[in-house]
Amino acid sequence: MSYIKKYQFWMQQQNLDPTLLAELIRLDEKEIQEVFHSDLTFGTGGLRGLMGAGTNRVNVYTIRKATLGFARYIKRAKLTGGVAISYDNRHHSKQFAKEAAMVLAAEGIASYVFDELRPTPMLSFAVRHFHCAGGIMITASHNPKEYNGYKVYDPTGSQVNLVTAEHIIRFIDLVDNPFEIDVVDNDLIHTIDANFDEIYLHHVEKIALNPKTPKIKIVYSPLHGTGGTVIPKLLKKVGYELYPYEPQMIIDPNFSHTKSSNPEEKDAYIETIKYAKEVGADLILVTDPDADRLGVAVKHQGEYHLLSGNQTAAVELYYILAELRKQGKLTPEGMIYKTIVTTDLIDQIAKAFDVEVTSTLTGFKFIGEKAEQNLKKHPYIFGCEESYGSLISDFVRDKDAVQAVFMLAEIANTLSYYKKTLVDYLHNIYQIYGYFYEYTKSITLPGLEGLQKISIIMNHFRLNPPIVEGKALLKYDDLSKGYTYQNGRAQKIDLPLSDVLKYYYEDQTWIVLRPSGTEPKIKIYFQTAGKTMEDAKHVIDRLVDKLTETISRL
DSSP states (O other), X not given: OOHHHHHHHHHXXXXXXXXXXXXXXXXXXXXXXXXXXXXXXXXXXXXXXXXXXXXXXXXXXXXXXXXXXXXXXXXXXXXXXXXXXXXXXSTTHHHHHHHHHHHHHHTTOOEEEESSOOOHHHHHHHHHHTTOSEEEEEOOTTSOTTEEEEEEXXXXXXXXOHHHHHHHHHHHHTOOOGGGOOXXXXXXXXXXXXXXXXXXXXXXXXXXXXXXXOOOEEEEEOTTSGGGGTHHHHHHHTTOEEEEOHHXXXXXXXXXXOSOSOTTSGGGGHHHHHHHHHHTOSEEEXXXXXXXXXXXXXXXXXXXXXXXXXXXXXXXXXXXXXHHHHTTOOOTTOEEEEETTSOTXXXXXXXHTTOEEEEEOSSHHHHHHHHHHHXXXXXXXXEEETTTEEESSTTSSSOOHHHHHHHHHHHHHHHHTTTOOHHXXXXXXXXXXXXXXXXXXXXXXXXXXXHHHHHHHHHHHHHSOOOBTTBOEEEEEETTTTEEEETXXXXXXXXXXXXXXXXXXXXXXXXXXXXXXXXXXXXXXXXXXXXXXXHHHHHHHHHHHHHHHHHHHO
16 A cells, blocks of 8 residues: 555544544645655664554554564464553553553453563563563664654563564564454453562662672662652662652653753763762663663762763673672572673673673663573573663663672672772773774664665675774674675674674774664764773774774765
8 A cells, every 4th residue: 555545544533533643734745755655664672663653653553553463472372371461651651551551452452561661681581471472662762752652572581583573574564454453341350559669679689799888879860760769769678878869750751851862972971960969969861751771970080981881781790790700609500691792892801701792783672582592591690782772681671770789789889899980990991802993883763764875874884894093804694584694705604684784894994874764864883992992092093083083975
């Protein structure tokens, strides 16, 4: 069906939501094409997109259609146990969660719905705790306020893998008319209340490795999102002197008191740094709206220093491995997981502790899938990705900022007994393993023109590998074909096919080009290692400028 026919079909619906109808009436020809040219599809994080009218937008009808497809998959796969459902602070999130539950109920499938917003990792835990057939999380993670999304989980509590997603998509595609989907509100819809918090937090507390009496001051912000429902009471319970930044503790879909809802961006810390200076805090912890990512700022020599996701992961891993070895609990069969765009410092640390690392595609669902596959032979130790996500204990099967908050607080507190900070700790790691520097360049290219531009960029570099001055190209991976190429020879890679290019150079330098699975962006990841951080940063800065200039000419 053409985009015009789709538009006309929507306009003919007598019971169309009045707000969406008004929006459709205002659209011009180009906008109609934008919102109807395709249907929302599963990326690395499920469905995610701008809210609004149309098949390419997140709205009550696309939510119902996705849920009906998921329900029919569950029934065809003969899965039992119902579906756990949670949601974040965004516009319509609670409504979308209820709509999903009512579609499931109409299909005879029970659901367990949080009565108030709760973090994504709690949804993953609820799937496992209630022995569910799967889970649904209504969230757009750290995206701007105009976005919402729909993550689907399997019975292990992990986001569904590519094969399962394809099955679900086929069932979704078979739904011809999203306006004729039955919804019912009945006793198949169960409520998860606040008492469940203590069950989850009890497991979080068990990740402590070497707790000492708290003596540090912590400023915390959930950036108006879900972390505020559980993280403050966790930190206060164990005795930390906690200063929640109250303006951002408010549940607010408009993110009124922060310039960014993304802890990867400096703007997310502007207000909490001001507040931390007022109260003399040692540590600032900021979780994204669905509380699966953690941002960290550390007071060091009188100033607050932001840690990157790669740096935070390296600190967590080194501390965990050192403590486990000290306590005689580190087994060589254990496994560490990271994505292919995460720092190789993780590999260096793991190698020093004689522990194996498995690398996956970008997206924590790939880590969850591998962890499940390897569990019998390789006990889970740690998983991380560069985009500020980690998982310490796999009672959850998705990245978990609540666990990360708890562990980073312990590490910072332990270091304070030796008058050291997380920055000191990180520098010590660099001195042992080398000065690794990583940078991610995101280029936003919205709409159909953006998709075409992204394709042009990927095709260009597929034929013309980037040149890094003074560093020879050693090999490259083209994951769209599933091969790595070295010295004119091709070798199969044991990773799912994906539109990703990775180029490896001398001095542990690499470049990855990857269209985002959840946003209208192409992401370019860089890494190198140098004798000093300044040397490493200089290499990457020049490389970023050169690639940016090349892309601007395409």
